[in-house]
Amino acid sequence: MPKTLSRVLLGATLFALACGGSKGPTPLVVYSPHGRDQLTLMEKTFEAANPDIDVRWLDMGSQDALDRVRSERANPQGDVWFGGPSTLFIRAAADSLLVSFVPTFAAATPERARGAGGFFHAVYETPTVIMYNSDAVKAADAPKDWDEVLAPRWKRKVLIREPFGSGTMRTIFGLLIQRGMKSPTDTGPGFQWLRRLDAQTKEYVLNPALLDQKMVRQEGVISLWDLPDILQEQKKGSPLGYVFPSSGTAVIEDCIAIIRGAKHLAAAKRWVEWVGSQQGQLLTARDMMRLPSRTDIPDDSLPDWVKMVRAEMKVAPMDWSLLADRGADWMTYWDRNVRGKGR
Amino acid sequence: MRGRPRGILLTLFLLWLVVYPLLMVVLDSVRGPSGWSLAQVAEFGRTPEEWQALWGSLWISMVSVVFAGAIGIPLAFVFERMEFPGRRILGALVALPAVLPPLVGVMAFLFLYGESGFLSRIVKGAFSLEDAPWRLAGAPAILLVHAYSMYVYFYLFTRAGLAKVDSSMIEAAQSLGASRSSTLFRVTLPLLGPQIIAAALLTFMTSLGSFSAPYIFGGGFRVMTTQIVSTKLNGNDAMAMVETVALAVVALVGLALFRWTSSERSVAAVGKGAPPARKLEQPVARWLAAVVGWAVAVVVLLPHATLILISFVPMRTWTTQLMPPVYTLGNYGALIREPERLRPLINSLWMAVVATVAALAVALWAGRAIVRRRVRLARVIDILTNVPWAVPGTVLAIALATTFSVNAPWAGRWVLVGTFFILPLAYLIRNIPLTAGPVIAGFRQLDPGLDEAAASLGASRWATLRRVTMPLLRPALLACGALAFATAVGDFVTSIVLYTFETRPISVEILSALRQNDIGIAAAFGVVLMLVSAGAMAVGTSR
Numbered sequence A: 001m002p003k004t005l006s007r008v009l010l011g012a013t014l015f016a017l018a019c020g021g022s023k024g025p026t027p028l029v030v031y032s033p034h035g036r037d038q039l040t041l042m043e044k045t046f047e048a049a050n051p052d053i054d055v056r057w058l059d060m061g062s063q064d065a066l067d068r069v070r071s072e073r074a075n076p077q078g079d080v081w082f083g084g085p086s087t088l089f090i091r092a093a094a095d096s097l098l099v100s101f102v103p104t105f106a107a108a109t110p111e112r113a114r115g116a117g118g119f120f121h122a123v124y125e126t127p128t129v130i131m132y133n134s135d136a137v138k139a140a141d142a143p144k145d146w147d148e149v150l151a152p153r154w155k156r157k158v159l160i161r162e163p164f165g166s167g168t169m170r171t172i173f174g175l176l177i178q179r180g181m182k183s184p185t186d187t188g189p190g191f192q193w194l195r196r197l198d199a200q201t202k203e204y205v206l207n208p209a210l211l212d213q214k215m216v217r218q219e220g221v222i223s224l225w226d227l228p229d230i231l232q233e234q235k236k237g238s239p240l241g242y243v244f245p246s247s248g249t250a251v252i253e254d255c256i257a258i259i260r261g262a263k264h265l266a267a268a269k270r271w272v273e274w275v276g277s278q279q280g281q282l283l284t285a286r287d288m289m290r291l292p293s294r295t296d297i298p299d300d301s302l303p304d305w306v307k308m309v310r311a312e313m314k315v316a317p318m319d320w321s322l323l324a325d326r327g328a329d330w331m332t333y334w335d336r337n338v339r340g341k342g343r
Numbered sequence B: 001m002r003g004r005p006r007g008i009l010l011t012l013f014l015l016w017l018v019v020y021p022l023l024m025v026v027l028d029s030v031r032g033p034s035g036w037s038l039a040q041v042a043e044f045g046r047t048p049e050e051w052q053a054l055w056g057s058l059w060i061s062m063v064s065v066v067f068a069g070a071i072g073i074p075l076a077f078v079f080e081r082m083e084f085p086g087r088r089i090l091g092a093l094v095a096l097p098a099v100l101p102p103l104v105g106v107m108a109f110l111f112l113y114g115e116s117g118f119l120s121r122i123v124k125g126a127f128s129l130e131d132a133p134w135r136l137a138g139a140p141a142i143l144l145v146h147a148y149s150m151y152v153y154f155y156l157f158t159r160a161g162l163a164k165v166d167s168s169m170i171e172a173a174q175s176l177g178a179s180r181s182s183t184l185f186r187v188t189l190p191l192l193g194p195q196i197i198a199a200a201l202l203t204f205m206t207s208l209g210s211f212s213a214p215y216i217f218g219g220g221f222r223v224m225t226t227q228i229v230s231t232k233l234n235g236n237d238a239m240a241m242v243e244t245v246a247l248a249v250v251a252l253v254g255l256a257l258f259r260w261t262s263s264e265r266s267v268a269a270v271g272k273g274a275p276p277a278r279k280l281e282q283p284v285a286r287w288l289a290a291v292v293g294w295a296v297a298v299v300v301l302l303p304h305a306t307l308i309l310i311s312f313v314p315m316r317t318w319t320t321q322l323m324p325p326v327y328t329l330g331n332y333g334a335l336i337r338e339p340e341r342l343r344p345l346i347n348s349l350w351m352a353v354v355a356t357v358a359a360l361a362v363a364l365w366a367g368r369a370i371v372r373r374r375v376r377l378a379r380v381i382d383i384l385t386n387v388p389w390a391v392p393g394t395v396l397a398i399a400l401a402t403t404f405s406v407n408a409p410w411a412g413r414w415v416l417v418g419t420f421f422i423l424p425l426a427y428l429i430r431n432i433p434l435t436a437g438p439v440i441a442g443f444r445q446l447d448p449g450l451d452e453a454a455a456s457l458g459a460s461r462w463a464t465l466r467r468v469t470m471p472l473l474r475p476a477l478l479a480c481g482a483l484a485f486a487t488a489v490g491d492f493v494t495s496i497v498l499y500t501f502e503t504r505p506i507s508v509e510i511l512s513a514l515r516q517n518d519i520g521i522a523a524a525f526g527v528v529l530m531l532v533s534a535g536a537m538a539v540g541t542s543r
Helices: A002-020 A036-049 A062-071 A086-094 A104-108 A146-150 A167-179 A188-200 A208-216 A227-235 A265-276 A278-288 A304-312 A320-337 B008-029 B039-046 B048-081 B087-093 B102-113 B118-126 B138-164 B167-175 B180-209 B212-217 B224-233 B237-262 B283-310 B330-337 B339-372 B378-390 B393-403 B422-445 B448-456 B461-489 B493-498 B506-515 B519-541
Strands: A026-032 A053-059 A080-085 A121-133 A158-161 A201-205 A222-226 A240-243 A251-259
Touching: A026 A062, A026 A265, A036 A053, A036 A265, A036 A278, A053 A265, A062 A080, A062 A086, A062 A167, A062 B224, A080 A086, A080 A167, A080 A265, A086 A167, A086 A251, A086 A320, A104 A265, A121 A167, A121 A208, A121 A227, A121 A265, A146 A188, A158 A167, A158 A188, A158 A208, A167 A188, A167 A222, A167 A251, A167 A320, A188 A201, A188 A320, A201 A208, A208 A222, A208 A227, A208 A240, A208 B506, A222 A227, A227 A240, A251 A265, A265 A278, B008 B237, B008 B339, B008 B378, B008 B393, B008 B422, B039 B237, B048 B087, B048 B138, B048 B180, B048 B224, B048 B237, B048 B283, B087 B283, B102 B118, B102 B138, B102 B212, B102 B283, B102 B506, B102 B519, B138 B180, B138 B212, B167 B180, B180 B237, B180 B378, B180 B393, B212 B224, B224 B237, B224 B393, B237 B378, B237 B393, B283 B519, B330 B339, B330 B519, B339 B378, B339 B422, B339 B461, B339 B506, B339 B519, B378 B422, B393 B422, B393 B493, B422 B461, B422 B493, B448 B461, B461 B519, B493 B506, B506 B519
Parallel strands: A026 A053, A026 A080, A158 A201, A158 A222
Antiparallel strands: A080 A251, A121 A222, A121 A240, A121 A251
16 A cells, blocks of 8 residues: 555656656647637647647636636736637736737728737627527517517527626627716616616526527527627537627627736747738638638638628627726626516 | 654644635735725625625525435435345445536536426426426526535435444333334434534535536526636626635634534444344335335436436537437547547546645644644644635635735745646645545554554654554545545536646536537546546445
C-alpha cells in the first residue's frame, strides 16, 4: 500500500509537470461563445496558415466571458475575447480589461463597428429575430412583429433563453425597454411589455442548445433569438424558421478584443487581423452563417443569404451606450420585479 | 513532551486552507468602492428576493433530509433485516445513485423525467395527451433529484449502524414485553441515532450547496447557490460576496446545531453482535419482498440506463420519436479521437488523484497529531477538518478565487487563479472532511503499543508510519480515498468557477457539450465518469 501510494503520487506529480512544461507553438487562448463548430473550423484554417500558433478556445456565454476576464484580472489566462455584443465590451473597456488595438480592417467597416478608443471591434453583425418551429407554425401564422408575440394564441408557448448569461437576450430586452422610452429614465412601458412577455413565457431555458432542443421538440414554438444560430440549425435540418420584426430589430455588433495582460500579444493580434480579413469573414459567412461587418467584400463572392438578409432586415435605432451603462441595473430590476410576476 | 510545537504547524496550515479564504470573503462583503461600508449588507437586508433565495435554500435542504430519510432508512431495514432471494445483489444496486456525479445525475433525470424525456413521452403516448403530462421544473424537480441522490447516505449509514446494533438489547426489550413497534421506536432507532444524524447532516449540507439541480431545473425558483452565480455574472461582485457570506452563515449554524445534537448521543454497545437477517418463512412474503426489491432497483437504475442509452445516440437524430432511432459508438470514438475531448478526461483524473493523495496525507497528519501525540490543539484541529463540510462548493470557489487573485506572500496569498494549482487545491479542501473523519477514527482503534514496539526496534518515525500505521489503516484509507476521489472527479460546482484551459475537467466539458446540443457526447462523458466513480467505489469497499 505505501509503495503504491508513493508511486501514484510521484506519477501524478510528473504528469502535472509534463502538462505545464510542454514547448512548441505559441498557445493562443480564445474565450468565445461562438460554439464548437465555428471555433474548430476557424482553428483548423488559421493554424494551417500559421503553424507557429496553437489556437486553444474555451466555449462560454459572452457574459460568462466578461465575468471570467474580470475575475482573472490579476493573472489573465486568455489572450483574445471573441464574441459578444458591444455593450459587454464597452463595460470591459471601462474596467480597463482590454488592450487598445486598431486592426487594419477597421477602415473597411462602418463607423458603428468601431469601438471607442480602439479597445474592441465588431467583426460580425448579428441580427436578433423572432424564431418559430416551422413544423408546428406555418410561416404565414408566425408573429410578424414583437407585439404579435404577446397574442393570446402564443400564451405559454414562448420559450426564452435565460437572459442573465446571454448577451443576445440582454440586447433584445434592452431594445424592448428602449422602444417604449420617451426619456432615458422612462423604463415603465418597456418593463410593462416584458411583464406581458413573462406571462407568455413557458420557461426560461438555461442555454442556447437546450433552447434549440426544446424548440425542435415543440416544448415551445416561439422564441426570440439570433439569426446565425437559427440558420446554422436550419442547415443541420432542424425545423426552425425566423421572422425579421417589421418595426425593426436590434443588430448586435459582435465584437472581438485583446485582453489586457494577454501573454501572447503578437499571436493575439494576428488572430484578430485574420478574423476580420476578407478570407476569415468569407469563411464564416459561407460555412457558419455569420454576417460580415466589413462592407468591402465584392458582392459576387458573398453567399446569397447575406445579400438577402441585408436587403430584408430593418435595423431599429438603439442607444448602445445607454444599454451598456444601465443594462445590469435593468436586468436586476427585471429579475426582481418581472421574472415570474406576469402569470 | 519534547518541547516541539504541539500541533501549531498543522493548525496554522488548516486555518490557512479552510478559514482564511472564508475570512477574505467576509472582508470583501463589507468593503465598498471607498473603504469599509455596510451598504451591500443593508441592500441585502432590504431585498425580499435575497431572503426568498436564502429561505428557498433552507427549506429545500430540510425537506430533502426528510425525503431522503423516508426512503433510505426503510430500505436499510429491509435489506439488513430480511432474507429473500437476490438480497445481496439488490442491496448493492440500491446504493448506485452514489456513482452518478451531480451534473451527470441531473442530466439523466432531464432525459428520463423531463418534459420530452422517455417517461413523459410514454405517458403522453399511452393516454394520447396533447401536451406533456408534467414539467420537470422548480422546487419539486429539485427535491426529486435530491431525494434520489441523497437517500443513499441514509441507506448506507443506517445499514452500517444496524450491523452493529446489539441483539441482546432487542431481546431484552422483547422479553420485557415490548411489542415489535415499540422495540423499533424505543430501542433500535435510538441506537441508530448517531448514524441517522450523520446522514442527515450530510444530506442537509449537500442540499444547501447543491448547484446542478437548481441550475438546470430551477427556472424562476430561487436558491442561494444559483443566486450567487447570477449576481456575479451581472457584474455585482460586492453583492455576490454578501450572498456568499449569508449562505456560509446558514451552513455553519446548521453544522453547529447538528454537532450539538449529536454530542449527547453516543451509545457504545458491545455484546452479542447484530441479530441475523430474518428469513421470511412464507414463500409469498419472500417473493413479495424480492419483487419489491427488484422494482426499487429498476427505478434506481433507470437514470443510469438512460444515460448509457443516450450515449449511443448520434447528434440530432432524436427529435420527437419515443425512442432514439439510431445508435452508434461514434460518441465514444470522439472522446478518444479528438484530443480536446480526451484532455478533460485526463485532467479530471490527475487532479482528483493529486487532491485525494494530498487529502489522505493531511488526514494522516491530523490523525497522528490528535490521537498519537495528543496535541493540545487536538479539538481545534478536529473542528477545522470538519469546517469544509459546512462550506458549499460555490462559496469555497468564490473564496478561493478572491483569496488567490492577489500576490501578497507575506499574507499567505499568491496568484493561483488561472494556474493549474487552484482546482486540485479546491478539491483537496472539499476532500479533507471525507478523509480526516475515517482516518482519525481509524487511529483511535489502533494499539499505541505497536508504534512503541516499532520505535524500540529502531524504526524511524517515517518507517513506522509507512510499515506499521498505514498498512493497519488500509481499509479506512482505501474507503475514504475512494470516496474522495469519486467526489473530486465528478465535481462541477467549484470547477465551473475555477477552471482554465489547461485544467478544464470533465464536468465543464459536459456542460459545454450540452451548450452545443451534443447530448450524446455529454452522455458518453457522463457514462465514463459513472464508470470511474463505480471503479473507485469498488476499490474502496474491497477488503
